[in-house]
Amino acid sequence: MKNNDIMLEGIFCVINDKDKEKLKKIRNEFLESFNSTLDNDFETRSSLVKKYFGNVGCNAFVEKPFYCDYGANINVGDNLYIGHDCNILDVTKVFIGNNVYFGPNVSIYTAAHIDDSTNDKLEYGVSIGSDVWVGGNTVITPGVNIGSNVIIGSYSVVVSDIPSNSMVSGNPCKVLRELNENETRYLLEQVKLGNNI
Numbered sequence: 001m002k003n004n005d006i007m008l009e010g011i012f013c014v015i016n017d018k019d020k021e022k023l024k025k026i027r028n029e030f031l032e033s034f035n036s037t038l039d040n041d042f043e044t045r046s047s048l049v050k051k052y053f054g055n056v057g058c059n060a061f062v063e064k065p066f067y068c069d070y071g072a073n074i075n076v077g078d079n080l081y082i083g084h085d086c087n088i089l090d091v092t093k094v095f096i097g098n099n100v101y102f103g104p105n106v107s108i109y110t111a112a113h114i115d116d117s118t119n120d121k122l123e124y125g126v127s128i129g130s131d132v133w134v135g136g137n138t139v140i141t142p143g144v145n146i147g148s149n150v151i152i153g154s155y156s157v158v159v160s161d162i163p164s165n166s167m168v169s170g171n172p173c174k175v176l177r178e179l180n181e182n183e184t185r186y187l188l189e190q191v192k193l194g195n196n197i
Contacts, residue, residue, distance in 0.1 A: 054093070057080070060078075061081050065084065074088055077100070078099070079098055081101040081102065085104050094108055095126070095127040103135050110142050133184065135152055136155075138152055145162075156170055
């Protein structure tokens with residue numbers, strides 16, 4: 001079962017309380033099963049990600065513990081790695097491309113909560129391109145678009161769009177320099193091989 005029938009459409013949306021409750025029930029099933037797996041039970045975690053995420057490519061590996069608002073609004077490409085203690089608040093859609101690696105404690109937020117005077121909350125999606133490394137403890141805020149071939153330094157706070165072919169860092173996150181494609185590919189290959197860099 002893919003649970004896509006109640007996914008919220010669009011990069012910007014207003015979510016109502018009825019859909020919220022349905023999605024939270026599905027989320028609870030997912031997280032209780034996922035975070036209670038044995039440390040070495042990669043196969044079960046991989047199958048749960050395929051079942052509860054919106055769309056999943058090949059080789060999606062998510063460490064536990066993992067946290068999300070719903071799971072069904074997370075859409076990922078091939079070769080994803082998400083480190084320990086990551087939190088994706090996917091009240092609207094989050095798109096992640098191919099060859100994307102998150103260090104530990106990365107957070108993606110889509111809830112803006114601009115108008116607290118009503119029951120409806122404004123939500124803005126996040127998109128991340130391909131060949132991207134996101135350093136540990138980075139926060140990605142609502143509505144941000146991150147290009148491809150990007151390295152984001154640890155402890156960054158991403159509050160605006162990041163162009164492709166960039167090394168960025170800081171709070172707020174700023175472009176440090178332009179990257180060529182080989183730099184990011186080399187970094188991601190070393191991470192895949194388990195090398196300290």
